[in-house]
Every structure is written in structure tokens, then in C-alpha cells.
Amino acid sequence: MAGYAFKRVLVGVFSVFVLASAAFFLTRLMPGSPFETGNSLPLVQAEIEREYGLDKPLPEQYLQYLSNLLHGDLGISYKKPGVAVVDVISRAFPVTCKIGGLAVLCSLAAGTALGIWQAVTKKAAVYNGILFVTILGSGVLNFVWGSLFVWLFGVKWKLLPVVGADVWQGFLLPVATMAIYPTCVVTRLTRNGFKREMGEDYVVLARAKGLGKTRVLGVHVFKNACLPVLRYMGPAAAFLLTGSFVVESIFTIPGLGREFVNSIANRDYTLILGLTVFMGTIVIGLNLLTDLLCAWLSPATRAGMTGAGK
Amino acid sequence: MRRKKMLWTGCLLLVFFIILAALVPILSPYPYSEQNASICNRYPSFSHWFGTDRFGRDLFTRTWCGVRLSLCIGLGSAMICGTFGVALGAVAGYFGGMADCLVMRAADVVDAIPSLLYVVLLTLVLGTNAWSMILGICVSGWVETARISRGEAMRLKSSEFVQAARLSGASSWHVIWHHLLPNAAGPLIVSLAFFVPRAIFTEAFLSFAGVGIAAPAASLGALVAEGQRQVRLYPGQMLYPAIVLCLLVMALHFIAAGLEEGTC
Numbered sequence: 001m002a003g004y005a006f007k008r009v010l011v012g013v014f015s016v017f018v019l020a021s022a023a024f025f026l027t028r029l030m031p032g033s034p035f036e037t038g039n040s041l042p043l044v045q046a047e048i049e050r051e052y053g054l055d056k057p058l059p060e061q062y063l064q065y066l067s068n069l070l071h072g073d074l075g076i077s078y079k080k081p082g083v084a085v086v087d088v089i090s091r092a093f094p095v096t097c098k099i100g101g102l103a104v105l106c107s108l109a110a111g112t113a114l115g116i117w118q119a120v121t122k123k124a125a126v127y128n129g130i131l132f133v134t135i136l137g138s139g140v141l142n143f144v145w146g147s148l149f150v151w152l153f154g155v156k157w158k159l160l161p162v163v164g165a166d167v168w169q170g171f172l173l174p175v176a177t178m179a180i181y182p183t184c185v186v187t188r189l190t191r192n193g194f195k196r197e198m199g200e201d202y203v204v205l206a207r208a209k210g211l212g213k214t215r216v217l218g219v220h221v222f223k224n225a226c227l228p229v230l231r232y233m234g235p236a237a238a239f240l241l242t243g244s245f246v247v248e249s250i251f252t253i254p255g256l257g258r259e260f261v262n263s264i265a266n267r268d269y270t271l272i273l274g275l276t277v278f279m280g281t282i283v284i285g286l287n288l289l290t291d292l293l294c295a296w297l298s299p300a301t302r303a304g305m306t307g308a309g310k
Numbered sequence: 311m312r313r314k315k316m317l318w319t320g321c322l323l324l325v326f327f328i329i330l331a332a333l334v335p336i337l338s339p340y341p342y343s344e345q346n347a348s349i350c351n352r353y354p355s356f357s358h359w360f361g362t363d364r365f366g367r368d369l370f371t372r373t374w375c376g377v378r379l380s381l382c383i384g385l386g387s388a389m390i391c392g393t394f395g396v397a398l399g400a401v402a403g404y405f406g407g408m409a410d411c412l413v414m415r416a417a418d419v420v421d422a423i424p425s426l427l428y429v430v431l432l433t434l435v436l437g438t439n440a441w442s443m444i445l446g447i448c449v450s451g452w453v454e455t456a457r458i459s460r461g462e463a464m465r466l467k468s469s470e471f472v473q474a475a476r477l478s479g480a481s482s483w484h485v486i487w488h489h490l491l492p493n494a495a496g497p498l499i500v501s502l503a504f505f506v507p508r509a510i511f512t513e514a515f516l517s518f519a520g521v522g523i524a525a526p527a528a529s530l531g532a533l534v535a536e537g538q539r540q541v542r543l544y545p546g547q548m549l550y551p552a553i554v555l556c557l558l559v560m561a562l563h564f565i566a567a568g569l570e571e572g573t574c
Contacts, residue, residue, distance in 0.1 A: 011415065015422035026431040139560040141511055143518045143531070144552045147538045155542050242426045245519040250538070264434065264521050272434070276427050284422045 005292055012288040019280040024065055027273045028058065052078070074274035079266045085274035088259055093278075096248070096255035100240040102171065103178035107236070111183045112229065115190025119198065120217065130187065137184040142243055146177040146250040163252045174251045178243050182236045186229055193225030231294050234287035241279050317568025323561035327377055334374035342375045343367065343526040351544055360550040363536060373551045376530035377558060379523065383440055384510040384562070387447040392502045394448070395455025400486050400494075402456070403463025414460070417453045425450035429512060430521050438524045443516075447509050458501050462494030503566035507559045514555055530555040 049055050053064065068075065074085035118130040153173060154162030161170045197203065198221060206216045244257030252258075256275065263271035335342060340358075346366035354361045360369035402413035429446030436442035466472055467490065475485050516522030517531030524532070530551050537548030 011418045012422060015419045018419050019423045019427075023427075023431060026435050029435045031435075031437075135560070135563070139563055140556045141514060141559065143515060144534065144556060147534060147541065147548055147552065150538070151541045151545050151548065155545075238424045242424055245426075245521075246515060249519060261519050261521060264430065272431075276431065280423050280427055283424045287422055 001295060004295055008288060008291055008295075012284050015284050016277075016281050019284070020066070020069060020277050021062075023273050023276045023280075024062060027269045028061075030267075030269065052076075069277070074277070075270040077268055077271050079263075079268040079271070085271055088271065089256070089274070089278055092254060092256045092259045095253060096241070096244050096257060099171065099174050099178060099247070099253070099255065100237070100244065102175045103182065103240055104233070104236060106175060106179040107182035107186055108229075110179070111186025112190050112226070114183070114187040116194055116217070118187065118191045119194035130191075134184040134187050137180045140180075142177055142181055143246040143250065145180055146173075146247055149173045149177060150250060170251075174247050174253060177247050177250070178240055181243075182232075182239065185232060185236070189228045189232055190225065193228055194221060197221045197225045227294060227298060230297070231290060234283075234290040237286040238283040241283060313568050313571035316564040316571075320561045320564030320566075320568060323557065324565065327558055327561065328381065331374050331378040331381060334371060335378060338368065338371040338374075340368035340371050342371045342528050351540070351547075353544075354546060361544070361546055363547055364540060369533075369547065369550060372528040372533060373530070373554050375528040376533055376551060377554060379440060379527070379529050380510045380513060380555070380558060383443055383447070383513045384506040386440075387444045387451060387509045388502050388505045390444065390448050391451035391505060392455055392498070395452035396459045396491065396498060398452065399456035399459025399461075400463045400490060403460035404467055404482065404486055404490065406464075410460070413456065417456055420450050421453045423450070426512065426516070429516060433516070433522065438522060439527075440523065443513050443522065447512055451505060451509070454505070455498065455501055458497050459494060462497060463490050466490050466493055500566060500570045503562070503569050507562035507566070510559060510562070530558075 046055070053061060056064075065075075072086065074089070077083045077085060077088065114130055114134075118127055121127055150162045150173070153160045160173055161167065162173060163170075194217075198217075203216060203221060206220055207213070211220075241256070244255055245261055246257070247253070248255045248258040249261055256279065259271070260275045260279070262268075263275060344367065346362075349358070349362050349366045350364050352358055352362040352366075358368050358370060360373060363369055363372070398413050402410040425447070428449045429443065432446035432449070433439075433442045436445070463486070472485055472489050475489050480488075513522055513529065514531030514534070517524075517529040518535045519531075520535065522531060523529035533551035534548055534555065537544070537546075537551060541548050
């Protein structure tokens with residue numbers, strides 16, 4: 001376990017480094033100077049570029065960038081002078097976090113409930129109904145759901161606000177849009193996990209010993225069946241973070257995804273670079289955490305850890 | 311039995327989509343980017359089956375151009391990723407040792423970074439066209455195929471028929487090409503079948519967000535985004551491309567799920 005954890009952390013750190021380097025060189029390769037506005041003199045442009053340190057040789061810029069990164073300094077926006085990238089992130093990230101966090105909770109609750117229901121039901125109608133809903137939910141793309149919600153709830157029935165997230169009703173639609181796909185995945189994983197575990201010998205034994213069905217399902221099966229769900233949490237976080245690109249644009253929420261899309265439209269290279277590195281680091285970190293947690297929880301690796309056999 | 315039905319439904323839908331995507335842009339009397347100010351925002355009619363958008367462009371033609379683009383990106387990136395992934399994975403699994411370590415560590419690193427970020431960065435550098443999209447998708451797309459191909463190669467390389475082939479003097483490449491890959495084809499095809507709708511989704515998602523394929527080229531994601539801006543007045547402009555896109559993705563999902571049941 002310790003060896004695995006060490007290796008896994010090493011890969012994680014190296015991934016952040018690769019991402020930061022790739023993002024840096026790719027943003028430098030992007031066509032055109034970020035200060036080309038069309039009406040500034042070449043001399044003025046050179047002066048601005050000197051001010052931002054863009055006249056130095058590329059390796060020197062790169063080293064400067066890496067050392068700034070280690071100090072948590074992501075630079076200053078090219079298009080909004082005086083606005084630090086870190087400030088943009090610290091303002092926008094809590095908004096995205098709130099929506100993403102709520103979506104994770106909703107999808108976990110709804111997904112496990114639906115999955116267990118589908119696994120234990122004896123009615124073909126319920127089974128097929130849930131199957132149909134999950135196929136529909138994962139086949140229809142999240143931005144289509146979002147646009148559909150705006151049209152139905154905001155335009156046709158005028159039930160819910162579809163702009164901004166100032167009041168709690170404003171959260172309903174964005175969170176629902178975000179949560180649909182992860183809910184379907186969690187449902188499928190839980191259902192498969194339960195169906196696999198329910199045929200195991202230990203379940204028969206526990207039932208034969210006289211334990212109630214709820215206890216066997218809720219404690220013994222649940223513990224083993226939920227490992228795949230836990231493993232999915234890393235990819236889910238990545239999905240929600242990138243999902244915020246469109247959801248926040250649809251519902252006009254001032255979060256990280258909207259900032260990212262806007263920074264691309266504005267060709268604001270430092271902001272693109274900073275947000276890319278930030279979001280990538282978050283996802284890499286969450287993946288690392290879930291991997292370590294799964295390794296620790298899974299009996300097979302834990303047995304190896306205490307030396308009780310392989 | 312249900313799975314077989316899924317496979318057939320998916321295949322029929324896909325064939326239908328391919329025929330329409332191939333023929334509509336050629337046979338349509340309206341070029342996909344031709345603007346006509348006198349017929350802006352028309353509702354569906356006999357001459358414009360899906361109506362027209364706010365520049366008077368025929369939405370039916372544009373939608374099927376979008377399907378064509380989506381299919382090209384989906385199938386193209388699946389083919390490229392398939393080739394690289396299978397080759398790298400087979401080499402890593404068959405030879406083991408240093409090659410295995412290198413390929414798999416590279417896969418770990420590539421896999422850790424959210425793939426949308428590559429696509430966005432690459433389209434910014436190379437311009438917003440289908441090629442940069444395919445390239446961006448492929449940067450991380452080979453990983454899953456490589457993992458499966460490696461697993462299969464490791465499983466098969468100790469089997470008796472591979473031992474026999476090696477003892478009778480076959481070269482490593484011959485063994486990989488003629489003995490390992492044909493036996494590993496099932497899981498690989500399933501994984502690539504799931505890859506196609508994912509790639510189509512990535513493209514549509516980014517074009518919707520405004521960082522993918524840009525106007526006047528018609529991408530399904532961009533069409534939905536354009537329609538969404540006018541959803542209060544003309545919901546049809548958003549709904550038709552959205553429905554076509556969802557049907558396309560679902561058909562591909564059905565095929566993949568049907569294949570999965572057949573092989574595993």
C-alpha cells in the first residue's frame with residue numbers, strides 16, 4: 001500500500017508538471033500577440049510586452065512561470081489590467097464548487113437509491129423503466145438538457161428563474177442539468193455492484209444466520225457494492241468541472257467555466273493558462289484522493305499492506 | 311435478446327443517418343452557408359423541412375452537414391486512437407519490461423489530466439477546425455484502448471498457441487499481428503464503439519460552449535447553441551438539431567452496448 005501510494009502520488013505530481021508545461025508552451029504557440037488591438041504603435045506594443053516580460057527568451061519565461069506557480073502566483077490578466085488570475089479564481093471557484101458539490105450529492109443520493117431499487121426489484125416494469133430512464137439520461141447530452149430546461153421551465157411554463165444563481169430557486173436547474181449524467185452512471189454502477197454481490201456466498205450465509213434482508217443489503221452488500229461508485233467520483237469531478245463550461249453559460253452563472261469560456265473568446269492568454277492549470281490540478285488531486293481511498297478500502301490491497309498475504 | 315434488438319436498432323438508425331448525412335448536403339438546393347435575408351427565422355415548411363435560422367440558412371441542410379462533421383470526427387478519431395492505442399498496448403503487453411513501464415506511465419500521466427483541456431488548448435493553437443479537434447481528442451483517447459490491448463496481450467502471450475507459434479520460429483511482430491490481435495479483437499472493438507459517441511459528444515459540447523468548430527461551418531453543437539439564443543421565439547431552431555444529435559449519440563450507444571453483450 002505504501003509503495004502504491006508513493007507511486008500514485010509521484011504520477012500525480014508529475015502530471016501536474018506536464019500539464020503546466022504543456023499549457024505554457026501551447027499558450028505561447030497561439031497565433032498573434034495578446035496585445036494586438038490593431039491601433040497601437042509597434043513601439044507601444046513592444047513596451048507592453050516588455051512590461052509583461054514577454055521579450056525575454058522562452059526558457060527564461062518558462063522558469064519564471066514555474067517558480068511563480070510554486071508560489072501560487074498565476075500572473076495578471078492580459079485583457080483586464082490589474083486583475084490577478086488568482087483573484088478571478090477565488091471569486092469564481094466557490095460558485096462552481098457550490099453547484100458541482102450539490103450535483104455530486106444529488107447524483108449520489110438519487111443514483112444509489114435508483115440502483116438499489118433496480119437491483120432488488122422483482123417487477124420487470126420497474127427494472128425496464130429505470131433502465132430506460134438511465135439510457136435516456138446518459139444519451140441526451142447535458143447542454144441539451146440545459147437548453148431544454150431553459151425553454152420548458154423558463155420560457156414555456158415560467159416556473160423557475162433561468163438567469164443567475166442569487167436565490168435558491170436559481171440553483172435547481174443548473175444542479176439538475178449537471179447531475180443527470182452522473183446520476184445515470186451511479187445508478188448503473190450501483191445496480192451492477194448489487195447484482196454481483198447479491199449472488200455471493202456471504203450473503204446467503206448472512207441470510208441463513210437469520211439477519212434481516214434490510215441489514216444484509218444495507219450493510220454487508222452495500223459496503224462491497226459501493227467501491228465502483230467511489231472510484232467513479234474522480235471522473236465525476238472532472239465531468240462536473242468541465243460541465244460547468246456550458247451549464248454556466250446557459251444559466252449565466254459567474255463561475256469558473258464561464259470565466260474559462262470568456263477568456264478563450266477574449267484571447268486572454270494568462271487567464272486561459274491559469275484556469276487550465278488550476279482546473280487540471282483540482283481534477284488530478286481528486287483522482288489521486290479517490291484512487292488512494294479505494295486502494296485503502298479494498299480488502300485485496302489492504303491485505304497486502306498488513307502482510308497477511310497477497 | 312433485448313441486446314440484439316438494441317444492436318439492430320442502433321445499426322439501422324446509424325445507416326439511415328449516414329445516408330442522410332451523405333446525400334442531403336449534396337442534393338439540397340440550399341448550400342449550407344448561403345445566407346438569405348428574405349427568409350429569416352421561417353418555421354418548418356415544405357421547402358425548408360426544419361425551417362431556417364436567423365440568417366435565412368436552411369436548417370435541414372445545416373443539421374445534416376453537422377451530422378456529417380460529427381461522424382467524421384467520431385469515426386476519424388476512433389480510427390486514429392484505435393491504431394495507436396492497439397499498437398502501443400500490444401507492444402507494452404507483449405514485450406513487457408521497459409516498454410511496458412514507459413507506455414503505462416505515459417498513459418497514467420495523460421489520463422490524469424481532463425481531456426477537454428487538451429482539446430481546447432490545441433484548437434486555440436491550430437485553429438478551430440475538425441483536424442485540431444480530432445488531434446485533441448486523440449491526445450488522450452489512445453489510453454483506454456492501449457490499456458485493454460495491453461491486458462489482452464499479457465493474457466494471451468502465455469497461452470499455448472502463442473508458445474507454439476514462437477517455438478516454430480515466428481517473429482514477435484508476426485505473433486502480435488497474426489495471433490494476439492485477432493484474439494483480442496472483441497474487447498477492443500467494444501471499447502472503440504463506445505469511443506465514437508464520446509468523441510462526438512466532446513466536439514458538440516465544445517462547439518456549444520463556443521470553443522469548438524466556429525460558424526459558418528455547421529456543427530451540431532454550434533447549431534444547438536445558436537438555436538438556444540433564440541429559444542424564446544423559435545424553439546424549433548434548437549430542438550431539431552438537438553434531437554438529431556441525441557438520436558445519433560443514442561444509436562451509437564445502442565450499437566456499443568449490443569456489441570458488448572455479444573462479446574463479453
